[in-house]
Amino acid sequence: MGEIACRACRGHTGHLVLDLGEQPACDYFPPCDNPGPDPVYPLQMWLCSSCGLAQLAVDATVPEEPRGAEPAALVAQAADAVRRVAAAGLLPAGARVAEYGSPHGGSWLGLLADRGLTPVRNGGRADVVLDCFGLMHAADQSAALAERLARVVPGGVLLLQYHSLETIVRCGQWNALRHGHYAYYSTAALTAMLAAQGFCPRTAWHFTLYGGTVLLAAKRDTESPAGPDDAVQELLVDEARAGVLDPALVLGLQVSARAHVKGLHDWLLAERSAGRTVLGYGAASRAVSLLRRAEADRALLPAVADASPAKQGLRMPGTNIPVVHPAELAERRPDSVLLFLADLLPEVRAAFPEVEDAGGRWVNVETLGRCPVGG
Numbered sequence: 529m530g531e532i533a534c535r536a537c538r539g540h541t542g543h544l545v546l547d548l549g550e551q552p553a554c555d556y557f558p559p560c561d562n563p564g565p566d567p568v569y570p571l572q573m574w575l576c577s578s579c580g581l582a583q584l585a586v587d588a589t590v591p592e593e594p595r596g597a598e599p600a601a602l603v604a605q606a607a608d609a610v611r612r613v614a615a616a617g618l619l620p621a622g623a624r625v626a627e628y629g630s631p632h633g634g635s636w637l638g639l640l641a642d643r644g645l646t647p648v649r650n651g652g653r654a655d656v657v658l659d660c661f662g663l664m665h666a667a668d669q670s671a672a673l674a675e676r677l678a679r680v681v682p683g684g685v686l687l688l689q690y691h692s693l694e695t696i697v698r699c700g701q702w703n704a705l706r707h708g709h710y711a712y713y714s715t716a717a718l719t720a721m722l723a724a725q726g727f728c729p730r731t732a733w734h735f736t737l738y739g740g741t742v743l744l745a746a747k748r749d750t751e752s753p754a755g756p757d758d759a760v761q762e763l764l765v766d767e768a769r770a771g772v773l774d775p776a777l778v779l780g781l782q783v784s785a786r787a788h789v790k791g792l793h794d795w796l797l798a799e800r801s802a803g804r805t806v807l808g809y810g811a812a813s814r815a816v817s818l819l820r821r822a823e824a825d826r827a828l829l830p831a832v833a834d835a836s837p838a839k840q841g842l843r844m845p846g847t848n849i850p851v852v853h854p855a856e857l858a859e860r861r862p863d864s865v866l867l868f869l870a871d872l873l874p875e876v877r878a879a880f881p882e883v884e885d886a887g888g889r890w891v892n893v894e895t896l897g898r899c900p901v902g903g
């Protein structure tokens with residue numbers, strides 16, 4: 529590998545903290561009649577010693593994702609977030625808002641329009657510049673952050689929402705690492721990135737989405753004499769406890785990966801040996817490296833059901849497991865449905881009561897190889 533330059537501070541000193549080997553693009557769902565092998569690229573997380581940003585070590589040009597259905601959990605979180613930010617006085621009626629969305633959906637513009645905010649398009653400046661899981665998709669982190677900050681009018685605010693590295697490390701969410709997601713943020717690293725461009729975090733909100741999601745509000749240094757508030761300081765304390773800047777502790781993700789992969793493989797084998805049928809649910813990007821490393825194929829997991837028509841009829845990247853319509857859950861009456869999106873458990877139990885009516889159970893894949901398997 530050539531020398532790595534940090535995507536934010538351009539520093540060259542850092543550590544590889546997670547290496548998942550060669551992985552397909554998790555957005556590349558080939559047709560079932562395409563036998564592969566699928567193109568693979570090294571998938572590694574590198575932690576910058578200078579600014580603390582965790583990031584993809586290697587650039588791989590990866591294909592676009594078929595857009596999935598927007599999970600109800602994401603929609604509910606957006607509504608909750610807008611309520612809380614508005615209560616803090618940061619979303620006044622009449623304000624202009626520029627949104628940087630995620631390719632995975634989750635726009636706030638409808639909710640903000642209901643509160644009387646006006647969208648600004650085509651690169652115009654705004655009172656509120658909002659980024660919901662968008663920034664992570666930029667290969668050049670400092671340029672992407674600069675573009676967003678340049679659109680904040682004097683007195684304005686940047687709102688930045690991210691799945692927190694503290695959560696990833698504390699919960700062992702090693703398969704959050706994926707091609708196309710270039711950065712994995714801690715509040716500490718973002719504070720350094722913002723400081724390099726004359727901004728500073730003012731306050732923050734925490735959400736349980738994805739196990740722990742943070743929304744950070746930043747303003748210009750010159751407009752922030754009080755500096756970060758207690759909410760930001762608490763996040764920094766929690767992050768220090770999880771060790772998000774300590775490569776030795778972030779390396780724990782590698783241990784989690786090994787245990788989780790073995791747990792899944794052993795469980796699938798045991799289910800098959802016991803003559804029990806298993807289907808998956810949620811053709812999620814985070815399932816891709818997990819299934820591949822667990823050497824799961826259609827003999828162990830005959831299909832993964834997914835609500836997104838864009839994925840049905842295709843197969844999981846890097847394995848021969850087909851993606852099917854959720855109606856198959858009722859038709860095939862599996863003994864277990866392996867859920868790849870833990871956030872969706874209440875949603876899918878309600879949407880597919882036939883699974884439990886037929887004596888089947890939902891199994892959260894996150895629990896395999898971690899703690900005793902439950903429903």
Ligand SMILES: [Zn+2]
Nearest residue numbers: 534537576579
């Ligand atoms: Zn850096």
